[in-house]
Amino acid sequence: MGRKKVPPSALAKALAKLPIDDAKKLLAVAARTARARSRTIVALGSSHLARVSRWVDAQDAVTLALCALACVFTYLAASYVSAALVPKVDVALTDEERRGGYDAPGGKSQKWKRGAPFPKDRIPCYDPGTMEMLGPDMPAMSAADVKAAIAKARIAQKQWATSSFAKRRSLLRVIQRFVLENQDEICEVSGAGKPLVDAAFGEILTTMEKIKWLLKEGERWLRPEKRGAGLMMFYKSARVEYRPVGVMGAIVPWNYPFHNVFNPLLANVFAGNALVVKVSEHASWSSKYYGRAIKACLAAVGAPTDLVQIVHGYAEAGGAVVTGGCDKVVFVGSTGVGRAVMRAAAETLTPVVLELGGKDPFIVLQDADLSQCVPMALRGAFQSCGQNCAGAERFYVHAKKYDEFVKRVVAAASKCRQGWALAPNVDCGAMCMPNQAAYVQSLVDDAVAKGATAAVGGAMDADAAGQARPISHWSPYDRFYPPTVLVGVTHEMRIMREEVFGPVLAIVKIHSDDEAVALANDCDFGLGSNVFGSRKRALRVGAKLNAGMTTVNDFCATYMAQSLPFGGVKESGFDRFGGVEGLRGCCHVKSVVVDGVPGIRTDIPRPLQARSIHWFPYDPVGVVHADP
Numbered sequence: 071m072g073r074k075k076v077p078p079s080a081l082a083k084a085l086a087k088l089p090i091d092d093a094k095k096l097l098a099v100a101a102r103t104a105r106a107r108s109r110t111i112v113a114l115g116s117s118h119l120a121r122v123s124r125w126v127d128a129q130d131a132v133t134l135a136l137c138a139l140a141c142v143f144t145y146l147a148a149s150y151v152s153a154a155l156v157p158k159v160d161v162a163l164t165d166e167e168r169r170g171g172y173d174a175p176g177g178k179s180q181k182w183k184r185g186a187p188f189p190k191d192r193i194p195c196y197d198p199g200t201m202e203m204l205g206p207d208m209p210a211m212s213a214a215d216v217k218a219a220i221a222k223a224r225i226a227q228k229q230w231a232t233s234s235f236a237k238r239r240s241l242l243r244v245i246q247r248f249v250l251e252n253q254d255e256i257c258e259v260s261g262a263g264k265p266l267v268d269a270a271f272g273e274i275l276t277t278m279e280k281i282k283w284l285l286k287e288g289e290r291w292l293r294p295e296k297r298g299a300g301l302m303m304f305y306k307s308a309r310v311e312y313r314p315v316g317v318m319g320a321i322v323p324w325n326y327p328f329h330n331v332f333n334p335l336l337a338n339v340f341a342g343n344a345l346v347v348k349v350s351e352h353a354s355w356s357s358k359y360y361g362r363a364i365k366a367c368l369a370a371v372g373a374p375t376d377l378v379q380i381v382h383g384y385a386e387a388g389g390a391v392v393t394g395g396c397d398k399v400v401f402v403g404s405t406g407v408g409r410a411v412m413r414a415a416a417e418t419l420t421p422v423v424l425e426l427g428g429k430d431p432f433i434v435l436q437d438a439d440l441s442q443c444v445p446m447a448l449r450g451a452f453q454s455c456g457q458n459c460a461g462a463e464r465f466y467v468h469a470k471k472y473d474e475f476v477k478r479v480v481a482a483a484s485k486c487r488q489g490w491a492l493a494p495n496v497d498c499g500a501m502c503m504p505n506q507a508a509y510v511q512s513l514v515d516d517a518v519a520k521g522a523t524a525a526v527g528g529a530m531d532a533d534a535a536g537q538a539r540p541i542s543h544w545s546p547y548d549r550f551y552p553p554t555v556l557v558g559v560t561h562e563m564r565i566m567r568e569e570v571f572g573p574v575l576a577i578v579k580i581h582s583d584d585e586a587v588a589l590a591n592d593c594d595f596g597l598g599s600n601v602f603g604s605r606k607r608a609l610r611v612g613a614k615l616n617a618g619m620t621t622v623n624d625f626c627a628t629y630m631a632q633s634l635p636f637g638g639v640k641e642s643g644f645d646r647f648g649g650v651e652g653l654r655g656c657c658h659v660k661s662v663v664v665d666g667v668p669g670i671r672t673d674i675p676r677p678l679q680a681r682s683i684h685w686f687p688y689d690p691v692g693v694v695h696a697d698p
């Protein structure tokens with residue numbers, strides 16, 4: 071007959087009443103079998119907990135709570151004091167750098183003429199929402215200018231490579247303080263046609279998150295990492311070291327002018343690199359202000375001020391970043407230019423990371439909560455007038471939710487107000503690129519010709535409510551594509567195949583999860599993806615999507631989690647930018663092996679017999695080997 075089992079809780083109650091010595095005796099008795107021992111240990115643990123809880127009476131609880139509060143206050147005070155000790159850089163916007171502050175030759179209201187070609191040697195800076203000149207033309211740098219900038223950065227990097235992580239963190243804190251204290255100005259100058267709230271999301275929040283993550287975790291991911299040496303070399307210590315690549319080149323687009331410069335800057339200076347960043351010819355104006363700020367931040371911590379070089383220009387300048395001597399290049403831009411960059415990089419065998427276009431699916435499953443996903447659909451389609459690489463461009467909505475989803479997005483989109491981004495009450499600003507609105511129109515026309523319906527918008531010479539907008543040489547209206555909702559869309563239409571980069575919410579009705587997956591994967595791009603539905607189901611669908619990133623029940627949240635890598639598959643590019651992988655991507659990965667046990671060193675074993683199979687020269691049979 072088996073012994074009756076005593077549950078640990080009952081044992082605990084009994085033990086709690088015993089003096090400690092008796093409990094020890096009981097433990098000794100019970101220790102005969104492993105099972106009994108583990109049960110008794112659990113019971114003893116519980117009994118001690120019970121004693122502690124009896125000991126902590128109400129008075130002690132108050133004392134503990136006060137201690138906890140004191141700890142929180144000390145922590146807050148320490149954070150406040152250390153924040154106050156971070157040097158402040160004084161780089162206020164000059165009057166000329168403010169929007170509307172530029173007195174162009176020929177009068178304040180001088181405008182850039184619609185359709186005028188850019189001169190080769192200069193970059194005109196104008197506001198796409200008004201066509202007004204923002205400041206004097208910027209010089210377009212030649213290949214020789216870019217090479218000179220790379221050479222300066224290389225000298226600065228030699229010094230910076232020896233800096234400690236503590237020093238690099240102090241640089242990040244100075245930048246953090248600058249961004250915090252100047253966020254309004256940054257949003258004002260980094261417009262590229264978008265309203266301030268879009269700038270706050272896309273420029274400030276993302277950059278601040280990145281700084282916080284690097285401060286907290288950056289060093290941990292760049293420290294040497296131990297690896298196994300294998301059984302044959304058990305006495306060795308093996309590790310990988312993350313060494314700065316040297317001078318990193320970055321070629322970036324115009325859509326988030328501030329974040330696109332600071333994003334590669336933060337990771338690279340933290341990794342010990344110099345950075346040569348080529349900004350877009352469509353967002354050169356604001357880089358003057360950023361350039362001053364960056365130099366001031368570098369100077370504030372005694373870092374070499376040539377460490378970050380901002381390069382302006384056209385394709386020639388971009389090409390020189392690739393072939394002019396950078397150790398590695400990150401290209402962020404369109405798929406077509408990405409191909410050209412990769413071809414050029416092959417000549418010099420410069421490693422490239424390609425972060426290219428996207429056409430992200432937004433899937434609404436039959437059990438999705440529309441009150442959650444409709445506002446996200448609107449943000450996914452219309453933020454920054456749809457000019458986001460990870461913008462939602464293909465909406466697949468289950469038949470059960472379709473009518474209600476369409477009703478809600480149509481109601482909201484038809485109320486969107488469009489205008490100059492800095493005017494009050496504007497939801498959608500201008501499009502930055504000349505001809506982009508006409509391109510979006512061609513995609514919408516193609517869809518309508520093939521059977522889709524524009525439930526809202528759909529014509530660039532009218533606003534979302536259908537009011538006509540005149541387009542003339544001096545009017546900016548060819549930059550304003552109205553927020554548009556297309557229904558009855560199919561994959562036979564160009565709008566489901568080509569990147570729109572505009573404010574079009576194109577909806578396809580689906581009937582099953584499998585259909586959603588098949589359609590979402592039927593695309594040349596594979597950057598992000600978003601799925602809405604019950605958690606388990608949405609995760610199951612998300613797992614089948616061929617994309618670099620998937621967000622479940624949120625929109626593009628993978629970008630806010632700064633520990634995660636950013637990047638795509640297929641024509642959206644390869645390798646990763648951001649997160650742990652992107653940070654380590656700023657480095658050469660170096661393998662190191664050293665003897666790991668004191669007193670043990672490696673020798674090639676002395677041959678035991680006359681014949682050596684280890685020592686050079688391999689001895690002929692019969693010749694005794696002599697020590698070299």
Ligand SMILES: NC(=O)c1ccc[n+]([C@@H]2O[C@H](COP(=O)([O-])OP(=O)(O)OC[C@H]3O[C@@H](n4cnc5c(N)ncnc54)[C@H](O)[C@@H]3O)[C@@H](O)[C@H]2O)c1
Nearest residue numbers: 322323324349350385388389403404407425426427428459
């Ligand atoms: N995947 C991402 O992380 C990401 C982020 C933002 C934007 N994008 C993509 O960027 C595109 C929009 O930006 P864009 O219009 O500025 O892109 P773009 O490809 O036209 O230009 C990007 C940059 O490349 C430069 N450039 C142009 N020709 C070059 C050449 N031959 N050699 C080297 N550099 C050259 C430009 O001057 C600019 O600085 C969209 O396709 C969007 O999806 C991707």
